[in-house]
């Protein structure tokens with residue numbers, strides 16, 4: 001059990017990483033994108049790229065999960081500078097929760113104003129189909145309710161207030177722009193809006209857990225994103241989040257379906273192009 005007052009990082013650590021990154025590129029991104037499982041190909045589309053492996057970046061953790069390449073890519077969409085994490089960090093990889101969210105505060109110090117988070121998630125809502133893209137309108141922070149919040153410990157006032165508000169976590173204006181963009185691209189038939197919930201993982205949910213999460217009001221379940229969103233809101237970033245529904249969770253004891261990461265990566269690959277188009281158009285509009 002980790003100690004609540006234990007900090008992995010001091011303000012100076014975030015600053016050191018941000019200053020190191022600013023010396024590697026002349027781009028000054030206003031938008032950062034975190035790519036979910038299998039969704040990292042998006043970064044390949046960036047023009048005028050500078051790609052930096054996580055292992056070369058001071059204080060950065062490493063990606064250990066299949067489908068997370070482990071590179072930070074700076075580049076442009078339609079002339080709009082952007083920084084993209086090709087691979088994120090998860091609590092179940094054994095990282096302290098402040099390591100999982102380390103890049104978010106670095107983005108803030110780079111001058112980023114908007115964070116776009118993407119993830120692969122299991123569909124809890126009966127009406128969702130595999131391949132749907134859910135714009136996140138709210139979240140249920142299950143590990144947070146059990147005491148695992150990235151803001152636990154002493155508050156760093158240089159980033160934000162002790163008790164940040166979360167009822168406005170997902171930016172309604174960006175969500176409207178994303179909806180408009182999805183319609184322009186002809187993607188409306190597979191767009192949903194819903195509530196994302198996070199479990200710590202790495203085991204997938206039992207049938208009873210899926211039924212409970214649905215009863216609590218969640219539409220999709222994953223193992224990431226919420227700690228990043230909380231840290232982003234704490235330091236004043238605007239947030240847009242989307243979940244790719246890569247599988248339908250099992251809620252029926254007669255079902256022979258089994259959740260598995262191969263299916264997650266297959267669905268991500270299938271929808272990769274649509275997601276790339278959507279996110280790149282969005283960056284071009286809001287960047």
Ligand SMILES: O=P(O)(O)O[C@@H]1C[C@H](O)[C@@H](CO)O1
Pocket residue numbers: 035036037065088090118119120121201222223224225260261264
């Ligand atoms: O990084 P994301 O949240 O997209 O990855 C999801 C959750 C687990 O890491 C993995 C399970 O298949 O996919």
Ligand SMILES: Nc1nc2[nH]cnc2c(=O)[nH]1
Pocket residue numbers: 120121122123199201203204205221222223246247248249259264
């Ligand atoms: N927890 C969880 N994470 C996922 N990521 C992709 N699919 C799933 C799922 O069914 N459950």
